[in-house]
Amino acid sequence: MALPSSSSINSQAKYDVFLSFRGEDTRDNFTSHLYAALCRKQIKTFIDYDGLKRGDEISPVLLKAIEESKISIIILSKDYADSKWCLDELAKIIECKNMNGQMVIPIFYHVNPSDVRKQTGSFENAFVIHEKCFKELKEKIQRWKDALTEASNLSGWDSMMIRPDSKLVEETVKDVLKKLNYRSPSSHWKDLVGIDSHIEKVVSLLCIGSLDFRVGLNEKKSYKEVNNMEEKAVTV
Structure with a gap:
């Protein structure tokens, strides 16, 4: 099936950027700085302020926001995989990438990209718990793993290579502007x-x-x- 053109994707988009992140890890530090920097550049960005109030399933509002975004930025932090809501967001983002051509930027924030790709380290520990708690959701768990592997194979940014955080924020915003082809x-x-x-x-x-x-x-x-x-x- 042919992917829609970038112009058709852009015409359907409500947001320039969707931010996917683990609140406990980065909400009050890196993510907040990145969000502020994007807003200063008038990049319309969706951020979930109600992450701690979610129910058992990912909100339809979040799913729709992902679908209506031109770019998704995935901030892969140490405990990202602990959250099944983050993993549901990630799986939806990868689905939109493959089905609609959505652009995706992974940021490896204080994690080794290899741990994300192979689900080792803290990511392995997270899946040990998921597999115990959600034995009946084997297909869904595999979908989460596949999404992590695919995301880690995309071109992105590694916080261990770009320091300090202010520089990482700056480079990420430049990347977003380039992808959106913003021009004065x-x-x-x-x-x-x-x-x-x-x-x-x-x-x-x-x-x-x-x-x-x-x-x-x-x-x-x-x-x-x-x-x-x-x-x-x-x-x-």
Whole structure:
């Protein structure tokens, strides 16, 4: 099945970024700094402030927010896999990546990417507990493991390689801006081939700032004459 184009994904998106993180690990430190930095760049970011109030199942609101985001950032921290809600988010993110072409950025925050990929270390310990508590959910647990493996194979950022956290935040925001292809209005004009001649014609027709134009208005040029000038400018 063909994936939708990036333009169709963008047109359906409500958020630029969805943040997936383990609240107890990073909510009040790295994640809060990253969220603030994204907001300063006017990047519309979904963050779950009610993570500690969740019920047994992941909220439909969260699932919808993931679906409606252009990029998902997964902050893989030491106890990320302890939370089945985080793992459900991750599985949904990977599903959206594979089905809809959603962009995904993993951040390995104080964890070894190999532990995430192979579910060793703290991630192994988390799954030992999950397999004991959710014996009837073998397929779901395997889906979580597969999602972790796939996420760890994506291009992302390693906090052990980029220090301090402020630098990691800066690099992540740059990456997001690049992926969103954000550009200032001025840069659009500079890249348009042949735009200068068209701008000159418009200015010439409108006689912006010229004495003749001001005198013409003072002499009460007819509305029809002025309107004709505007129409010419629009059709340039």
